[in-house]
Amino acid sequence: MNRSNYLLTGIVGSFALSLFALVLVPQAQLGGLQPQFQDDEGKVVDIYPIENRGIVAGGRAVYISEGCVYCHSQQVRDEQNGTDIDRGWGTRRTVARDYIFDSPPLLGSSRIGPDLANVGSAKWRNEPADENAEYKPAKRDAAWQLLHLYAPNTIIHNSKMPAYRYLFEKRKISGQRSDDALNVAVEDGYEIVPKPEAKELVGYLLSLDKSHPLKEVKTATPEVAAK
Numbered sequence: 001m002n003r004s005n006y007l008l009t010g011i012v013g014s015f016a017l018s019l020f021a022l023v024l025v026p027q028a029q030l031g032g033l034q035p036q037f038q039d040d041e042g043k044v045v046d047i048y049p050i051e052n053r054g055i056v057a058g059g060r061a062v063y064i065s066e067g068c069v070y071c072h073s074q075q076v077r078d079e080q081n082g083t084d085i086d087r088g089w090g091t092r093r094t095v096a097r098d099y100i101f102d103s104p105p106l107l108g109s110s111r112i113g114p115d116l117a118n119v120g121s122a123k124w125r126n127e128p129a130d131e132n133a134e135y136k137p138a139k140r141d142a143a144w145q146l147l148h149l150y151a152p153n154t155i156i157h158n159s160k161m162p163a164y165r166y167l168f169e170k171r172k173i174s175g176q177r178s179d180d181a182l183n184v185a186v187e188d189g190y191e192i193v194p195k196p197e198a199k200e201l202v203g204y205l206l207s208l209d210k211s212h213p214l215k216e217v218k219t220a221t222p223e224v225a226a227k
Contacts, residue, residue: 033096035049035097036097036214036215049097052204055199055203055204056207058200058204060204061200062197063106066201069108070110071110071112073107073116074105074106075115076093076115084115089117090118090210090211091123092210092211092213092218094117097214098117098214113160113161117210119140119205119206120208121208125139126141127139127140141206145205146180146182146198147183149198150168150192150194151163164198167197168192168193169192169193172189173189180193
């Protein structure tokens with residue numbers, strides 16, 4: 001066998017080994033993942049995760065189109081590899097099962113803003129507001145999220161997040177003030193209300209909750225995750 005044949009054999013062998021290690025093995029390990037089911041006397045009482053539909057699916061599309069993924073990640077590292085849990089971004093690390101219905105998974109690569117893997121969890125939605133907390137959760141309900149989209153600096157001083165005012169409209173009040181109107185200064189007789197895209201985006205954000213206990217990962221604070 002001449003040198004060319006040895007070289008060709010080496011190249012083909014390296015490619016085959018890489019394909020096996022980087023594609024086939026992960027597919028065998030993770031490709032068949034299914035939601036975790038919990039049953040009680042033969043009746044299913046809990047399923048996690050569930051597929052995004054309706055306003056959540058629409059909001060996910062807005063999240064992607066507006067480039068939110070470039071500044072926010074959706075992956076909580078374990079305690080040995082980061083301080084994400086100490087920062088209040090989750091009660092456990094995220095794992096492959098969390099993303100089985102996400103196509104593509106919006107893991108993100110930068111954290112110009114906080115991680116959003118659990119921004120819709122009960123802890124984030126109901127935590128008392130703390131204006132001095134850089135990373136810890138504050139009460140982030142739908143009203144908070146909408147105001148934050150419209151005018152980030154009114155909630156977080158020196159926020160680097162751009163204002164998404166084009167997702168809202170200023171309109172003249174006709175009769176009673178809208179329930180969706182933001183609590184912001186505007187000329188008399190007018191109000192600021194979210195467009196459908198803003199409502200969908202907030203609906204998606206409030207659906208983000210990867211604190212659900214899973215058999216393959218230890219939860220840092222089980223009493224919080226179980227709420």
